[in-house]
Amino acid sequence: MLSTDRMEPQSTRLPANMPSSLLRLDREQWLETAQHLRASGASLLTLWGSDDRDRDLGFRIAAAYLLPDTVVVVEHLIAETSAPFYPSIAGLFPAASRMQRAVHDLLGISSGEPDTRNWLRHGGWPETFFPLRRDADGSKQFPVVSEPYPFVAVEGDGVHEISVGPVHAGTIEPGNFRFSVVGEKVLRLEERLGYTHKGVAKLFENLSQQAGHRLAARVSGDSAVAFSWAYCAALEAITDTPCPPRALALRALVLEHERLANHIGDLGALGNDAGFAFGLTHFSRLKEDLLRANSVAFGARYLLDYVIPGGVAVDLAAPALGLLIELYDTLESSVNNLRAIYDNHAGLQDRFREAGRLEQNTAETLGALGLVARASGIACDLRVDHPWSPYNSLAVKMITQAGGDVAARVQVRFDEVLESLRLCRALLAELPAQPIHTPVPTAAPHLLGIGLIEAWRGPVMIALETGRDGGIRRCHAHDPSWQNWPLIDYAILGNIVPDFPLINKSFNLSYSGQDG
């Protein structure tokens, strides 16, 4: 029943780098709004919780949704603090399930979600310790008490389990994969992540607003530019500080370099995982050329500390211009040449095609984001749909493939490499004049702002809430890997175990970005 005395949702403009609004909702509205958003085709961007008991506001649960023309952040204050509860939205947005489990581990707020297994807490701290609560001492250390994790068991004639990880055979991040198989065929895959949880959200609370970008960059090192830009975009929006045009152009240039480095690296690794070592040799060489050019042009191979509040750390030196233009030419001709080799290699295509297919309707239902979604026929790219400056003057081309298999994810990468090169050339051709930095004033406490950036994997988001004396009260960092990890459980079905490394690589998701 709808009651008449219920609070009407008040929509306020939310500081962000794209049109965004904030809605304060009560418990019923929280769920009704989620239903309405699901029906109107919104995607869930992220979900997070906060402890506001020190301000007599109880706990707070928030979710960010992406709509065709805007971003909506909804907040619900939970007044009941002894057994805090909010209604789960995982029935509408399945990707919320793991996020809600993480919120419980960090804050002790329940969603009523049937899956109550811990997600980030693996026994490294006690069940009664909720690190993100204001009264929890984040520096406290506890002995590890191993706890069993009940994976879903598959039963039947000839079914057995293969457990892989957390330590994997190659140079990759840790996670546990539990395969239920018959012969070579995968009947079910269940992931267990959280191994690299480093308490990022709690660490933000000890940082000043001017220093948070360094930690943001290290949420997932391969997306450092995207995360540090998202952080700075949020802070600049809150303080109403326009970033100088040259700094924005340089940020976009290094964001595209980050996309190029990762896509080119992945194209080589995908060839290698399908038994074509030639691909790894040639693409890894091109990636190294790009990293060395980064070193000359921007001062470092990986640009973890390049994007800073108010601008960028180093200006592009004039001699580097020629070097970059030459690099783009080399990359373009080499990538086109290698693409022809990949496309015409029967053995390689035999491994790529039909492997790890993620159907479009599965991707839509589960809320796929970024590159993986685009390879399953879903047109979504913040640079196209919600172009923030300087992308609003670049007319970024939307790249999609309908296949949803490894081959489609390979093709999206090829096309995005070429489009990124076009963007880099366009940015360099019209690089605005100095300055590259403007001071960012200290923000007043209790202001919320968001930064959203289309990283090479998909949209990364920072929700920043300012604290007293130039501090950070709460900062939530979200990687699209949260949404895309559960998709692998579906893409692998019916495939054989030996194809898992190839399929997993074609997604190439972040463990650290998910674990926080």
Add this chain to the structure above:
Amino acid sequence: MLNTLSRMLHTGLLTEPLPVPGQAIPPHEAMQKDMLAILGRALCIRHVDAGSCNGCELEIQALGNPYYNLEGAGIKFVASPRHADLLLVTGPVSVNMEEALKRTYDAMPDPKLVIALGDCGACGGVFGKSYASRGSVASVIPVNNTVEGCPPSPTAILGCILQTIRSSAAEA
């Protein structure tokens, strides 16, 4: 196929000489001879990510590219700690990886070498010690050497690996 062969021919050999701390750059062969004298065989490395942000992994992977050509120098990454001479650990050690790291270390045959890679592995980096992180690798298992950097360059990693082998040979 012709296209593939033609690309190989036109690319040629890209491998650069290996670095040696404090010395002029020796040819590849000298390094291999040194390694043979020290170990009597190739060097096998097991990498464990104990909680890294994945930045260091990217630079470890770069060691395999044709410029550094790690395998050409007789150093290879192995899939099992039981085959490893050296453990390369990245990240601050998250509490969720503490046990897995200790088990990996225990599974290695003696004598074993350990390098803590990157600012996080060396001192905890931006993550330090917390409810979720033990900080440096040395606070969990014995460490022979560290490479600082965020992330350290492939040359710095390679230099540290070679220096670690040398000092362990000098001690033996």
